[in-house]
Amino acid sequence: MASLKTFIHKKTWIFSFLAFVFSLNAFAQQVSKTYYATLSEGVKLYESPSEQAKVLTTVAYGSKVTFNNSDADKLTMLDNSVVVNGARTYWMKVIHNNVKGYVIKDNLATIHPPKENTDKLSDWLKQFAQPFANKWESGKIAESLSESEHDNYISRQIFQNGILLTVTSGYDVNSSETVQIPNTNAFAVYNLIQHIGSFKSVFKLNTVLREGTSSFKDSEGNEYKWEVFYQKGEEIEDKILQSVVITWNNGNNNTLKISTLGNDIVVFYETTL
Template identity: 65%
Template sequence: MTRSTAFLLKTALFFGFLSNVLSINTFAQKAPKIYYATLSEGVKLYASPSIQADALATVAYGSQVTFSNSDIDQLEMVNNSLVINGTRTYWMKVIYNTVKGYVLKNNFATIKPPKENTGALSDWVKQLSQPIGNKWENGKISETLSESENDNYFSRQIFQNGMLLTSTSGFDVNFSEALQIPHTDVLTVYNLIKNIGSFYRILKLNTALPEGNTIVKDSEGNVYQWKILRKTQEGSEDKSLKSIEIIWNNGINNTLSISAMGNDIVVFYENTL
C-alpha cells in the first residue's frame, strides 16, 4: 500500500469512524432471531446437531431461518461444536419453512447476503438499507494533507442500519471503497462478500483460510498474496479470525482486506496503477 493510499484510507475512513463511534453504535439492535444462509450452494438442515444426522432440507442461499434454541438446546450445541477451517462453530436450532432442525452457525448471518450479480460493496449496502440524508462528507483531499501533487476525492455516507461507506477516487487511487459493518465478525463478513461479483473468483481460491502468509495462483497465472491473522479467544485455546488481507496484480494493483475494529468490521478494497 502506497503512502498516499494509506493516507486516503486513514483520512477517509478511520478518523471519521473513531470520532463518530458513539453515533454509529446508536444503531445497535438486540440479538436478532432471523438468520440468512450465506453459502451459494445452500446449507443443510439436519435432524440433530451432527453432520452424520439425516438432512431434512437444504436452506437455499439468501433464505431465512428463525432461531429457536432453548437453554437446554444451547448446552447441547456447545457439546457438539465443530472446528471448520480453523474456526470453532456451533449448532443452532432453527425453523425453515415450518421444518425444525439444526444448522451450523458459521453458515448464516444476521445480514442479508448480496443478491445475484451484485458487483461492488456499494451495490450490496444499498440493497440492505437506505442512506441517511445526503452524503455525510464529500470533497477533495488537499495536496498538503494527501502528500500528493494530484487531486484525490472522497465521500462518506452513513446508512440507516449503521453501516458506513467511504469511497475515494483520483490519480493516486483509481478507486477504493471501505465499508464499516457494526456488531459482526471477520468470518461472517468474509462469507457474505464471497458472493459479490468482484470478489467471488478471488475468495474462492483459498477457502481453507490457513493462518499466516500464503501464495495462491489462479488459472491465468495471477499471483495472490494472502495474509491471515487469528487471535486466541479469552478463556479458550480456540482462535478466531482477526484479519484477512489479499494483494494481487492483474495489470493494476489490488488490495482487499477484512479487519476487526472493536465490535465492528471494516472491508476495504482499492485498485491503483
C-alpha cells in the same frame, strides 16, 4: 501515492471510525433473530446437532431462518461444538419454512448476502441498507491534507443499520471502498463478500483459511498473496478469525482486507495503477 494512502488510512480511519463508533453501534444494539444462508450450495438443516444426523432440508442461499434462542437451546449449542476449517463453531436451532432443525452457525449471517451479478461492495449495500439522511461528507481532498498535486475525492455515507461506507477516487487511487459493519464477525463477512462479482474469481483460488501467508496463481499466471490471522484461545480450535488480507496484480495493484475493529468488521478494497 504513498502520502495519499497515509492520509486515507490515518485521517479517514481515525476521524471517521473512532469519532462515530458510538453512533454506529447505537443503530444496531439489538441482535437480530433473523439469519440468512451464506453458502452457494445452500445450508443443511439437520434433525439434531450432528453432521451425521438426518438432513431435513437444505436452506437455499440467501434464504431466511429464524433463531430460537431459548435457554435450553443455548446449552445444546454450547455442548455440541463443531470444528470448521480448524476453528471451533457451534450449532444453532432455527426454523425454516415451519421446519425446526440445527444448522452450523458459521454458515449463517445476520446480513442479507449479495444477489447474483452484484459487482461492488457499494452495490451490495444498496440491496439491503437504507441511507441515513444525505451523504455527510463529500468533496475533493485538500492538497494540504493529501500532499498530492492531483485531484482526489472522498465521500462517506452512514446507513440506518449502522453501516458506514467510505469511497475514494482520483489520480493517485483509481478507487477504494471501505465498509464498516457493526455487530458481526470476520468469518461471516468473509463468507458474504465471496459472492461479490469483483472478488468471486479471487476466492475460488483458496477455499481454506489457513493461518499465515500463502500464495496462489490464476490461469494467467497472476500471483495472489493471502495473509490470514487468528486470535488464539486456550485450545487449538478455540480461535477467532481476526483478519484476511489479499493482494494481487492483474494489470492493477489490488488490495482486499477484512479486519476486526472492536465489535465491527471493516472491509477495505483498493485498486491502483
